[in-house]
Amino acid sequence: MISLNNVTKRYGGRTVVNDVTFTAPAGQVTAFLGPNGAGKSTSMRILAGLSRADSGTALVGGRAVAELPNPGRVVGLMLDASALHRGRTCAETVRLAAMATGVGPQRAREALKAVGLSAAAGKRVAACSLGMRQRLGLAVALVGRPRALVLDEPFNGLDPEAIQELRGVLRDFAAVGGAVLLSSHLLNEVQTVADHLVVLHAGTVVASGPAAELTAAGRTRVRAERSADLRQALVSGGIEVMADDGDWLTVAAPPGQVGRLALHAGIALTGLEERRTDLTDLFLNLTSAGSGGMPPERRGATSAEPPRTARAA
Numbered sequence: 110m111i112s113l114n115n116v117t118k119r120y121g122g123r124t125v126v127n128d129v130t131f132t133a134p135a136g137q138v139t140a141f142l143g144p145n146g147a148g149k150s151t152s153m154r155i156l157a158g159l160s161r162a163d164s165g166t167a168l169v170g171g172r173a174v175a176e177l178p179n180p181g182r183v184v185g186l187m188l189d190a191s192a193l194h195r196g197r198t199c200a201e202t203v204r205l206a207a208m209a210t211g212v213g214p215q216r217a218r219e220a221l222k223a224v225g226l227s228a229a230a231g232k233r234v235a236a237c238s239l240g241m242r243q244r245l246g247l248a249v250a251l252v253g254r255p256r257a258l259v260l261d262e263p264f265n266g267l268d269p270e271a272i273q274e275l276r277g278v279l280r281d282f283a284a285v286g287g288a289v290l291l292s293s294h295l296l297n298e299v300q301t302v303a304d305h306l307v308v309l310h311a312g313t314v315v316a317s318g319p320a321a322e323l324t325a326a327g328r329t330r331v332r333a334e335r336s337a338d339l340r341q342a343l344v345s346g347g348i349e350v351m352a353d354d355g356d357w358l359t360v361a362a363p364p365g366q367v368g369r370l371a372l373h374a375g376i377a378l379t380g381l382e383e384r385r386t387d388l389t390d391l392f393l394n395l396t397s398a399g400s401g402g403m404p405p406e407r408r409g410a411t412s413a414e415p416p417r418t419a420r421a422a
Contacts, residue, residue, distance in 0.1 A: 110135040110257050110288030111156070111184075116165035118151055125151050127312040128165070133290040133305065135256075138283050140299040140320070141292045143309035144396050149292045150188070152309070153261055156290075157186050169257050169288075181210035184257040185250030190242040190265075193234045193249075199241075200230035203248050210253035220248040225274055239266030247278070258282060260291040264298050276302045300324075300388040310396040324386045329364045330357050332380035333371065342374040343367070359384070 111133035118126040126148040133139035143149050154160040156167040158174040167173065169184045177183050193202055199221060207217040221227050224244040234242065243266050250258055258279075264272055279289050279302055293299050306323050308316040316323055328351065333339040336356070343350055343360055348370065352359035357380065360367060364383050371378050 110170060111139070111259070111290050112166075112168050113152060113156065114166045114168070116152065116155060116162045116167055118148075118155060118160065118162050125312050126155070126162070129309070129312070129314055130165075131307045131314055131317045133257075133288050133307075135288045136283055136286050137304035138279050138289040138291065138302050139305040139307060140303035141290055141307050141309070142296070142299065142392060143292075147309040147396070148312040149309055150261060153188055153259055153290075153292065156259060157188060159188075179210060179253075181206065181253035181255065183255055184259060185253060185255040186259050187243075187246040187250045187263060188259070188261045190239070190246040193242060193245060195235035196233065198231050198233050199226050199237070199245050199248075202234060202245060203252055206249045206252045212253060216252055216254070220252040223251060223278060224248045225271065240268060240271055243267060244271065244275075247275070251278075251282075256286070257288040258290070260289070262293055263291055264293050264295045272298060296389045296392055306388075308392065308395050315395045316391075320388075324388055324391055328359060328384040328386070329362055329367050330359050330380070330382040330384055331364075331367050331371070331378060332357050333376050333378050335376055338374070339371060339376050339378075342370060342376060346370045356380075 113129050113131055116126055116129045117124065129148070129152055141149055141152070151160060152167075155162045156169070156174070158180075174180050174184065197205070200217070203217040203220050204214055207214060207220075218227070221230055224247050226241065226244055226248060229237070229241060232241075234245065237245065243263060247260070247263060250260065263275060267275060276298070279291070283289055283304070300320075303320050306316065306318065306320045307314060331339065336358070340350055340353070340358060343358070348367065349361040350358050351361055364381050368378065368381060
């Protein structure tokens with residue numbers, strides 16, 4: 110649904126987005142991750158038609174946002190909640206967005222309700238907290254009933270209850286076939302909601318693919334009565350023992366491989382646990398200074414179809 114294909118953007122002599130290719134599939138929440146300065150916001154602005162790529166295409170539903178006759182009915186954007194007009198009320202803000210996309214005032218009320226702002230409809234944007242402005246920006250993005258959402262840091266400023274509600278909104282949107290692309294530095298929240306991950310480092314995609322695959326095991330905790338024999342069998346079988354806390358060994362191999370090796374060695378196991386990679390660890394491994402990123406065979410970068418986005422304020 111949403112795709113960037115070989116997108117490159119330079120400012121002066123500096124390349125900030127370098128041949129970026131990935132897809133945010135329909136029916137899934139895709140997290141767009143990277144440290145500050147990685148090129149995420151620039152990529153999203155290109156997708157939204159607010160910046161022009163030097164090369165490549167950024168599409169939503171197979172078309173560039175600038176080519177869409179009514180962008181807000183195809184893609185909802187929230188790139189900067191602070192860009193909302195401070196003198197308007199919440200209701201006025203969403204009602205104007207509804208008019209611009211050709212939907213009625215009832216839809217504006219529904220969008221406010223969906224983000225929990227019905228009671229604040231008469232409140233002016235200037236008097237809203239950061240979290241309220243974030244929710245208002247999401248209401249504007251949702252009001253046109255788009256098929257895709259592009260959200261930059263949507264969890265910022267939200268309290269735990271609002272974060273939980275936002276997760277529900279995003280999951281429901283994806284469940285009916287919508288495509289969600291969101292950036293966030295709150296990796297714990299991302300891990301609870303993302304189906305698909307794209308990790309950007311220094312303007313380049315270093316990993317892209319299903320979250321379950323990118324955070325898949327790769328480590329196993331194993332225990333046996335004959336611990337020393339197990340360690341020797343693992344090392345002889347070419348499996349790295351990463352940690353030893355006495356009873357348990359942590360090894361760099363999936364459970365199936367460990368179990369087969371122990372069986373072949375005649376060692377009875379008393380415990381075997383798969384250890385999935387924490388998203389924070391994955392992120393730091395991919396984006397740490399000097400990191401070369403994930404090997405090409407695990408990057409999974411893909412391309413697809415889609416156009417760009419409508420402005421949310």
